[in-house]
Amino acid sequence: MHAQSPTPAPALPGPLRIAVMGAGAVGCYFGALLARAGHDVVLIGRPAHVQAIQARGLRLQTATEDVHVPLAASTEPQAVQGADAVLLCVKSTDTEDAARQILPHLAPGALVLTLQNGVAGDERARAVLGPAHPVAAAVVYVATAMEGAGHVRHYGRGELVIAPAPGSERLAQALSAAGIPTQVSPDVRGALWAKLVINCAYNALSALTQQPYGWLAAQDGAGEVIADLVEECLAVARADGVRLPGDIHAAVRGIVLTMPGQRSSTAQDLARGRPTEIEHLNGYVARRGAALGVPTPVNHALRVLVRMAEAAAHQKA
CATH class of the missing domain: 3.40.50.720 (NAD(P)-binding Rossmann-like Domain)
Structure with a gap:
């Protein structure tokens, strides 16, 4: 041979x-x-x-x-x-x-x-x-x-x-x-949506508190708010015909383990007085939900709160 x-x-x-x-x-x-x-x-x-x-x-x-x-x-x-x-x-x-x-x-x-x-x-x-x-x-x-x-x-x-x-x-x-x-x-669209869900879960909360992911997850009641954010995002994704890969709930929890000391990019933008991407995160979910008839009250509230924080920072500048 x-x-x-x-x-x-x-x-x-x-x-x-x-x-x-x-x-x-x-x-x-x-x-x-x-x-x-x-x-x-x-x-x-x-x-x-x-x-x-x-x-x-x-x-x-x-x-x-x-x-x-x-x-x-x-x-x-x-x-x-x-x-x-x-x-x-x-x-x-x-x-x-x-x-x-x-x-x-x-x-x-x-x-x-x-x-x-x-x-x-x-x-x-x-x-x-x-x-x-x-x-x-x-x-x-x-x-x-x-x-x-x-x-x-x-x-x-x-x-x-x-x-x-x-x-x-x-x-x-x-x-x-x-x-x-x-x-x-x-299947990048599904992966983009998976990341969007994670960003919606943490970015606005990190921005409003100026705290990292690990600190957020340890606060009383934070888990329930994060769970509500995730469920709203998933409801909009389902209505939009998007299939998310893997276990999104495990991925959301995993961010706290892999990046406990990280503040979100939204938090960094807000701290520097720069416009945030909130309209492309929680704001996007709220708008898409409205178009599809899916209620997104928690995402809508965080979008409004971050925009208020931006306006307040601009007023001080």
């Missing part, structure tokens, strides 16, 4: 040129890992942030290291020129505006990956970019925060689930090789 030759491992993609549009905590974290893996990465963000990165590199702080990663940074949307892929990491409220800014500069066939909260970011970006540019939604499971200009801190997790699109497999291979667990899945 002849010995069979071992099956060769699939070739990894060569270095990609990747632009991160909206280089906040999520974009900086993934951009830093991609840059360290040898890809040509440019971060597009706010002036103070960009200046710090240009001067010292991006400071990446994790549980095991605290390093400066050299990479390019710009304040201009035309920095997406020549990119094989664009990670669209702007806040959900800025999706259409960011898509309009990069549209004139996108290379033909460049993949635009939406890494955002909410469930409709890819649809909104696609409406602006048109059929000439592939757009894929990504579900992001990562706990990060900006600790200062040019300084991102990673608190936990870091997986991605990407929708199928031209270029998705190649980008997924590059992300996985860079230490970012990534899979391409046709």
